[in-house]
Amino acid sequence: MKRIEVDVAIIGAGTAGMRAYRAARAHTERLVLIESGPGGTTCARAGCMPSKLLIAAADHAHAARQADAFGVRVAGLAVDGAAVMARVRRERDRFVGFVLDTVDGWPAAHRLRGRARFIGPGRLALDDGTQIDAGRVVIATGARPSVPEAWRAALGERLVTSEEIFDWPELPGAVAVVGTGVIGLELAQALHRLGVRVRLFGRSQRIGPLTDPALQARVGAWADKALPCSRGIGDPEVAREGDGVVVRWHEAGEDRAERFDYLLAAAGRHPDLADLDLAAAGLPVDDRGVPPFDPATGQVGDSPVFIAGDASADRPLLHEADDAGRIAGDNAGRYPNLRPGLRRTPLNVVFTDPQMAIAGASHARLSAAGSDFAVGEVDFANQGRARVMLRNEGLLRVYGRRGDGRLLGAELFGPDAEHLAHLLAWAVQRGDSVAQLLDQPFYHPVLEEGLRTALQALARALQGDR
Template identity: 55%
Template sequence: MEKRTVDVAIIGAGTAGMGAYRAAKAHTDSLVLIEGGHYGTTCARVGCMPSKLLIAAAERAHDMAGAAQFGIHPGGIRIDGEAVMQRVRSERDRFVGFVLETVDDMPAEHKLIGDARFVDAHRLIVNDDVEITAGRIVVATGSRPSIPDMLKEAKDRLVVNDDIFEWHDLPASVVVFGPGIIGLELGQALSRLGVRVRMFGRGGSLGPIREQKMRDYALKTFRREFELHPEGDVKAVERTGEGVAVTFVDDDRGEITETFDYLLAATGRRPNVDQLDIQNTDIELDNRGTPRFNRYTLQCGDSSIFIAGDCNHDAPLLHEAADEGRIAGDNAGRFPDVRAGLRRTPLAVVFTDPQMATVGLTLDEVDERCKGGYGVGEVSFEGQGRSRVIGKNRGLLRVYGERGSGQFLGAEMFGPAAEHIAHLLAWSVQRRMTVSEMLDMPFYHPVIEEGVRTALRNLNRNLSIGPEVIKHCMDCGPGA
């Protein structure tokens, strides 16, 4: 067996692993990056980038179908499924190519392909033929889809998001399980591209939305486009000669069975730590077998093992994985001089239409922090000027602030331009701005962001700081 000794070993070459490699390399050139699958990162291959390509096609189709409200009547709309998926795959491969170029630039001795497992806290076996002794180890193995046993009865017609982007054409029908971020984004996109979609959930959740008022509004909106059961009562899933038969209880028709071409399981992801033999180390594990760690240093206890990215199940988002990889790699490189890194304000965006966004603290977290001493501001985009002009006047924004200090703490949004508005709000939270300071910032007219001002004015009033909100305030322009 080949034996190697390095200062730092990194398991996983995704977003977190690549970030850890770059950070650790600033301290030492004695390191190895171990990858058990394909180079290219989850985001580029099967995550954020290919899903947005599919969504972009769906948005074009939807805009054409809705052009009549502007007095524009396009001819018959034809969706070429093969062309849609060809562009998705082609552009996806381009994004993956950028990652592969980065990997190619790494020294050959820094790269090792194979599955790693722990022998102890400092030794790894890779593919049963290489033993690596490392002073410090970064675990950045990502996550994989988690599929309930019932859904596995779909057999060869069971797909996850990874599989969809390999399709060469669009199917006629898809049943989606899981109205989380992945399920909602892909389900709505497929529906807008002419695929018959029915979606089931459990527990009533919709994406990252926590507030019931927002959830009810979003549910009503999505149901205008496709069948959605956030608390679905599914009795059976069966692979038949025609596809996948799903038996469920309908509120109006009782127990019925419908058949679909495919079943998309968007039922969450699980950390890739269960095949690492991590129990052979001396670090503490939680009841799921995931290492306990400090989220500011990414260190597991006081050991020389660090964990970053989706595999720690803390904040499975690309920008968080990049930050965690950088922090973990820097600390692994400088060990034992472990330092706390910057964890940014929580920010999540869902690219449905309307978009969803969560920023800063949730309402429950606000209540816990402020002991009830907080206020909520709200705006509806149904009458908001710019939103009505462009025909995107659906949605709500709710913003939270602390009584006394007037500090802005967070927001939840289901509405137009949420991907942009969420950034402005996240920056405000991170800068610890007060609601009054935010209202002192410039707002142009007419823009969707004027709705943010309306919500903030409402919040300032509810915090007993600002004046009554003037209905149809003309200093904002009509419809602001």
């Protein structure tokens, strides 16, 4: 049996684990990074990048179909599904290759392959029998798709997740997408625009991450017209029939059924912690199986164990995983002299069209905290630049604190929300007031003028409170 003694052991070589390794290595060379999967990070291999490649192709197809409205005639439009997927895989593999090259460039003694589990506090075992005694441990095992086991058993290879669809050699004819969160929305719209027959199924009426009731209503109305969508149906019944899947559900007072080539399970992800045997390490867990931890340091309780990234179920986004990995790795390296790390203003973007975003505090967060805030909004229906581009759909609502007029957050549904959300997140993190933001330059004609309109409405609402 091989036995290794290290100061820091990091479980998982995804975004959080890689960042934790670099941060911990600033303190010690006695460390190991353990990976059981194919490597390359979820973002590069099966998340952010391949999904945006698919969305980019879908956006081009949609633009070509809409060109006639501008007097531009596009004849003979065709989507070559095999070519679309070939580019997705080619560019995906390029991004993954960059990540793998980075890890392969680290000392071989620091890299271990295998599935790790705790066999005691500070003690790990790999599936090849190797044992590791670690002064500190960073858990960065990521997350995996949430899929009912009964569906897997019933559908076999006709059930896919977002970790598998990018390996399709060509686009299928029809896909049922179950889940109206970020993953389900992005992929359903992209496939729909690429000519795949799609139906989006939602257990509840909720669509996407936006929490403001006005925005939820607007997004729901958009989804119902943007693609075939069945919401508020609970769990549909699924069955394998030959080389396809039949989905049955009850909607609008009637029983319905539809046949698809695949069912895409996109109803969220859960932390990948089940195989770690956290009980052997003496770590308590909550009802999700996640150990309670301090987001400012990454520390689990008062133990020498730290957690970061999607494994923590806290802000499951790449830039947040990178920050959390840096914080956890730094504190694991310097333990027991912990140092709180910078957690940036929350920023979340959904790459549908129109896009969705939350910058700073959400409406739900402000309401739950009992914050005293006012609201300003702009409807993009008549916003100049948006109308010029025929992208004049959506709503932006900004939130300001009564008393000092400080911008607290915003929720967006509209064109180029990814860019507007960044401006707003930066303003929130700086602590800008609404008045200070209105003192900034706004060019004409640009979408940012819509932001100015919303801020002006917010300023009036705040002044009316005096």
